[in-house]
Amino acid sequence: MNLFHIIEVQQFKDRGLLEDIFSLSARMEKLDESKDLSLLLPSVPRRKILASLFYEPSTRTRLSFESAMKRLGGDVISTEDAPHFSSAVKGESLTDTIKVVSSFADAIVLRHYEEGSAKRASEVSKVPIINAGDGPGQHPTQALLDLYTIKKELGRIDNLKVCFVGDLLYSRTVHSLVYLLAQQNNIELYFVSPEEIRMPRDIADYLKEKGCPFFEQETLFEVAHIVDILYVTRVQKERFRSIVEYERVKDSYVVDKQITQAMKEGSRILHPLPRVQELPPEIDSDSRSAYFRQADNGLYLRMSLLSMLLKQ
């Protein structure tokens, strides 16, 4: 299976492809500490160039891609503020911008506020487009690094009980990872959230169709002792109809020591970051808290994807 653009997690249904990506990511981490990585990307006729086009700020994701590209011996041209692009201001279409920028670079990582933007970009680009978030749409490299982290931490991506907690309605990260997990074997899912922001019905329907069992509930404590992976997201005030309602529920979704004490020894806590109050610093030193290692894994996962896209 040949990757060119990376637009959505549906491209990663193939288990063999996932395993190739994960083993290459693990190899990248080792090589990064020991070998001359510039040999990993072809540098003749010249160092490859990645263009970062960010129409929304996401410095963490941008720096992760840029560091990955530079570790491979590649180079980067970058805009952290594309909406003020003179051409965007003047009303230029995204596809015109992509047509031009795709002549300047060997690949483009695109963050845009509109769902479907990465797909449209890929239709006109001469070089690979990597979707780094298209509004409420997808952010496939985040889902891949989440799954890679599970693999690295627990040694498997099958036979898992995974609990998602927090904002399950709006988190594209959660939707993409749920999709990928449902492709694996013997997965049980637990969805813990306030009523206002529970898992969308189309994803629930998809899981039923796939025969992937899932359970929805409003409090975390009763499932904490069951799960292998606790995937936490922020619960944002602005999602609630009233501040009273928000204040009533918010503490039910905080992963404090009471929760971690209930969790299994071999379990792990993930979070796409940034975290706010839902993960109090008191649990950072718990060896099961894997969220900072998860961010690190993003670097090697992205090195792996970039090297696959650019080695042609």
Added chain:
Amino acid sequence: MNLFHIIEVQQFKDRGLLEDIFSLSARMEKLDESKDLSLLLPSVPRRKILASLFYEPSTRTRLSFESAMKRLGGDVISTEDAPHFSSAVKGESLTDTIKVVSSFADAIVLRHYEEGSAKRASEVSKVPIINAGDGPGQHPTQALLDLYTIKKELGRIDNLKVCFVGDLLYSRTVHSLVYLLAQQNNIELYFVSPEEIRMPRDIADYLKEKGCPFFEQETLFEVAHIVDILYVTRVQKERFRSIVEYERVKDSYVVDKQITQAMKEGSRILHPLPRVQELPPEIDSDSRSAYFRQADNGLYLRMSLLSMLLKQ
């Protein structure tokens, strides 16, 4: 003729210099696909560094220069938001900024909102200044890439009938290209624009003095079948005294299929981009639509100029 700063098109009157730049640009395009370009810039004692100082957003131009520099094996330090330069906020003069930054880099590409800024910068800089647009002033590398595109598309820069359409009053791109064209042999110019934004009188006077024939009119259709090059620019609403007036004329400057059907087989359509409604997407697939190739040419033209400036 030795280039150091690149400030205005008047520096490119010499036909031999133009031809050197164009043949080097063509060579850059070939080398970029086949050879190790890092040999083209001296890299001892170290990789050369280009500083991008953009006091106005122009990401397309910035990325074009930065990609050009990196393709040559050089490196870049960059600011896409120089007005928020702490020193600019504190009232530092442009010349002080240039004095300091010219110690950090081997060349500076400067975009600034004030006419004459590039000239002033060049008076204090230790390293070459490249003017990437000085307000209503000049943008010489755009004019050079326009002329290079004509050369590449038609094989010549003499014996041409060139029509400029749209905003001829405020477009510095048009003024600079008209200047360069008037230096060549057997050029006939057609200026098509609403009365409000016709070619300034000083340029008309210059053409008369040069003996370069030109014709002004208000509608495009009647000249479409004559011209070798149709150079299109945006007609901006805000240039008009009234919105009624704008609505009345705007469609006369749209290059739709009716216009392209009237055009000669061997003609070409150029546009500095970004384009809005004046070039409907329906004509993009016409082989005479050269505007995206024109943007690509900018990359090689800039590689050529940077290598000339930095090979000392």
Added chain:
Amino acid sequence: MNLFHIIEVQQFKDRGLLEDIFSLSARMEKLDESKDLSLLLPSVPRRKILASLFYEPSTRTRLSFESAMKRLGGDVISTEDAPHFSSAVKGESLTDTIKVVSSFADAIVLRHYEEGSAKRASEVSKVPIINAGDGPGQHPTQALLDLYTIKKELGRIDNLKVCFVGDLLYSRTVHSLVYLLAQQNNIELYFVSPEEIRMPRDIADYLKEKGCPFFEQETLFEVAHIVDILYVTRVQKERFRSIVEYERVKDSYVVDKQITQAMKEGSRILHPLPRVQELPPEIDSDSRSAYFRQADNGLYLRMSLLSMLLKQ
């Protein structure tokens, strides 16, 4: 003495360390013109990466660090607008950001608006933190380059009469340099400022304790003929209780030709830049005006520090 983080000038009390840094800086300047600097940083397993995290604009400082890193054969990932960091907007703590970014880079140069931020960052970072200004706190590389400039211009950092003029209350640059000077031998200090913005009492107390003589006064002219170094800073209108008061005093702190004529032949004028009216351009051509050379020295001083931090 091993440097890891660079947070405050108090780390540079050791005279041997200072001399090592200065002689390495001088060597950097020579090498930069003659040798392949990429050998100065280890590039196996890969080119080292510096992350620039700027929560306040300071393009001069940022470009100086980035140029230094690239001259050494290293690479840079950069954000010139970190407050719009999606994670900062979402309420992420600085320490979380640093934990993540310190996985992407081999060192971090941090500019932040809060005093103590660099220290807090250093407590969680896996890689060296370089403080490039923490609000009203410190900016140690500025103080080091100031002292290096004195060494380069006068050949010594002992036996000096140094006058600070302008805003002595709020200038962290002045405080840090005063601290470093007081560590050297036979230093006499002169503080010239309006009453409103004189040297803080804790620094005066520190100097008394150190036995370093200092003299405070309100006008410049009477000391101009005495000093070896005249260190000038901006007097900002907004520091004054009334505009009348500002207008009354501001001209007393302008270093015009009347002042320079009174100064000794072997003396020097320094300024951290940007300068506004306090250094009129008429004195720029005076060979004792060292402020632009001072900015240049920053580049070599930073190359020297980066190479010390990254050669492990």
